[in-house]
Amino acid sequence: MTARSAEVFDSALEPRPPQEILCEGAVLLRGFALTHERGILRALDETLRAAPLRHMITPGGQRMSVAMSNCGKLGWISDRRGYRYSPDDPQSG
Secondary structure (H helix, E strand, O other): OOHHHHHHHHHHOOOOOOEEEEEOOEEEEOOOOHHHHHHHHHHHHHHHHHOOOEEEEOOOOOEEEEEEOOOOOOEEEEEOOEEEEEOOOOOOO
């Protein structure tokens, strides 16, 4: 490991404050959700069963590298017609 690599990894292990103001109105709350982790993961699993992850297609016909789920009243979709929010998921309808 180079000296520069050691610097990067050492700084990652330094203690950080539990709250960090990112900008006006946005605060990072480190560890806040840890006590709710099981419930969050259970809810995520249920959501992904109902609306599985998938790779959308760009308007140019290319498969996106990032998989997404689409659930709720409006979901972000992409297909040959473009990018948009839609109440209908084209792959579940």
